[in-house]
Amino acid sequence: MTAQLALSQLLNGLQLGVLLFLLAAGLTLVFGIMSFVNLAHGSLYMLGAYFGAATFAKTDSFTLAILAATVGAGLVGLLLDRFALTKLYTRDHLDQVLATFGLILFFNELIRMIWGPGSIFMQVPDALSQTVDIFGFTYPSYRFAIIGAGLAVALGLYLLIQKTRVGMLIRAGATHPHMVASLGVNIKWLNTLVFALGAALAGLAGVMSGPIMSVQPGMGEPVLILTLVVIIIGGLGSIRGAFYAALIVGVVDTLGRAFMPTIMRGIFERNTADAAGPALASMLIYLFMALVLALKPQGLFPATAGATR
Amino acid sequence: MTALVTENLVKRFGGVQATDNVSLTVEDGQLHAIIGPNGAGKSTLIGQIAGEIAPDSGHVALLGKDVTTLSVFARANLGLARTYQITQLAKEFTALDNVLMATNARASHNFSFWKNAHDDSDAVSHSLAALAKVGLLDAKNRTVAELAHGEQRQLEIAMALATGPKVLLLDEPLAGMSQGESAAMIALLKSLKGRYPILLVEHDMDAVFSLADRISVLVYGRIIASGTPEEIRNNVEVRAAYLGEEATA
Structure with a gap:
């Protein structure tokens, strides 16, 4: 276990973390503000990846691919909110889970019908296909770009929610929808805006992970589960919580998978370690979630009235 | 009329x-x-x-x-502007921010929707004027949680006034x-x-x-x-x- 390897795995963890944040931000806002459980959030991630990959293959422009993925997923989110989900907001969580699980099946099948059951290939854009040298080791510049873009979006989201007029209304609307409506704000459209924004961020996460993960039907589900873990650890409805929890989950998961087998070998016999290491590594974040829930049932940064930190 | x-x-x-x-x-x-x-x-x-x-x-x-x-x-x-029987205020917002929100809710139809809420001097002075009308100007930077019950009710009226009610x-x-x-x-x-x-x-x-x-x-x-x-x-x-x-x- 060299320092270089540790550092590169740490960066991989950060990169997974910012992708998870892009997904978790939308999911946690929608849950916090509308009290809506949207399992189809992973499908929006998948759609983003497909929209992006298809656009990139056609136009060879990664900028256009990002635009197509973000706007496309945002539009699908907007249509979902207006036409499919609006009846579900007042129903209980189990109904929401069942209906949005149905949407997962629908979207996976739709993608299969359009693009086929296999995975489609998305190249790393030329401009970012190099590696960067830091501290004597090389790291792919594309993964650096993901980290940078994720952090930039996090900052932008923070400014939007904390500083702008619309952010103010979103924060107040989360806890006092009646009051915000009585001030003359169409709370339905505010919710739609939040939903579409969350969908666009999921689409962005999808297209950015396109070149490093496989773009295939059902790719949204594993990442959805990680995202749910993130928003529970961070505190439902809390953007700030989602940010820290996403980085923690990304790093813990990546480092665990990279080093747990080695660490286990130091404790157990090789055979036992090889069997238990990967298993334990994949359990790490759930153990961490259980620990957080035991100590802070509301999550690390529970959302409170007024500020959706 | x-x-x-x-x-x-x-x-x-x-x-x-x-x-x-x-x-x-x-x-x-x-x-x-x-x-x-x-x-x-x-x-x-x-x-x-x-x-x-x-x-x-x-x-x-x-x-x-x-x-x-x-x-x-x-x-x-x-x-139509209203106040509630049970106070409906964003508890961690300051008094000024609550009124700003009311001001902005009304102004949100124009194109400065994405503006920094605090940089808009028109909105801020409009909100301060509403606070002054209810006698809460000195409390503008206190959060709702820090305000006494009576002050919270006054703040609600300031918010109603900030929407330019008829x-x-x-x-x-x-x-x-x-x-x-x-x-x-x-x-x-x-x-x-x-x-x-x-x-x-x-x-x-x-x-x-x-x-x-x-x-x-x-x-x-x-x-x-x-x-x-x-x-x-x-x-x-x-x-x-x-x-x-x-x-x-």
């Missing part, structure tokens, strides 16, 4: 007639108070005027326009107040009286009789009397149904 009219409003919940053929009028510049014992249907009536509850039949008209089927925010945009709907603004707080609120309501048409729902009899131009008495969802404070004070039916009950309570 008549500020607010309800016409034969009816609302039933199961077998209970919560609003029974209620017709009332708030003339321009008038402070019209609604009194009535607990369970008289005051909240249900307010809900139908604000747009939160749909009446079974009857109409609500705001500034001459029938708004019966309009949503809460659409009525607010026509100029009609005010005040739901028990004196509820839960200490004597000193009540006196300050009554003074504030006096300063608003005449400048805005106001529909005031209130339990505090002394306040109602000193403030109102017109009083309607609601009992079991029905208006049993409507008139000047003097007429209401001398109305036999009202004394039996309501004031007598107060006196013995």
Whole structure:
């Protein structure tokens, strides 16, 4: 276990973390503000990846691919909110889970019908296909770009929610929808805006992970589960919580998978370690979630009235 | 123009007639108070005027326009501003931020929607003016959680004023107040009286009789009397149904 390897795995963890944040931000806002459980959030991630990959293959422009993925997923989110989900907001969580699980099946099948059951290939854009040298080791510049873009979006989201007029209304609307409506704000459209924004961020996460993960039907589900873990650890409805929890989950998961087998070998016999290491590594974040829930049932940064930190 | 009219409003919940053929009028510049014992249907009536509850039949008209089927925010945009019986404020916002939100809610139709809320000097000065009107200018940077109950109610009125209202709907603004707080609120309501048409729902009899131009008495969802404070004070039916009950309570 060299320092270089540790550092590169740490960066991989950060990169997974910012992708998870892009997904978790939308999911946690929608849950916090509308009290809506949207399992189809992973499908929006998948759609983003497909929209992006298809656009990139056609136009060879990664900028256009990002635009197509973000706007496309945002539009699908907007249509979902207006036409499919609006009846579900007042129903209980189990109904929401069942209906949005149905949407997962629908979207996976739709993608299969359009693009086929296999995975489609998305190249790393030329401009970012190099590696960067830091501290004597090389790291792919594309993964650096993901980290940078994720952090930039996090900052932008923070400014939007904390500083702008619309952010103010979103924060107040989360806890006092009646009051915000009585001030003359169409709370339905505010919710739609939040939903579409969350969908666009999921689409962005999808297209950015396109070149490093496989773009295939059902790719949204594993990442959805990680995202749910993130928003529970961070505190439902809390953007700030989602940010820290996403980085923690990304790093813990990546480092665990990279080093747990080695660490286990130091404790157990090789055979036992090889069997238990990967298993334990994949359990790490759930153990961490259980620990957080035991100590802070509301999550690390529970959302409170007024500020959706 | 008549500020607010309800016409034969009816609302039933199961077998209970919560609003029974209620017709009332708030003339321009008038402070019209609604009194009535607990369970008289005051909240249900307010809900139908604000747009939160749909009446079974009857109409609500705001500034001459029938708004019966309009949503809460659409009525607010026509100029109906309200305060709540139970304070509805964003607790971790400062007083100024709460008012800014009200200012911005109204201004959100223009293109500065994404602007930094605090950089907009027009919105800030407009909000400060609203705070000044209710006497909370010194408290502008305190969070709602740090404000006393009476100050929170004043802040709600500042928010209503910041939306540039044409009609005010005040739901028990004196509820839960200490004597000193009540006196300050009554003074504030006096300063608003005449400048805005106001529909005031209130339990505090002394306040109602000193403030109102017109009083309607609601009992079991029905208006049993409507008139000047003097007429209401001398109305036999009202004394039996309501004031007598107060006196013995």
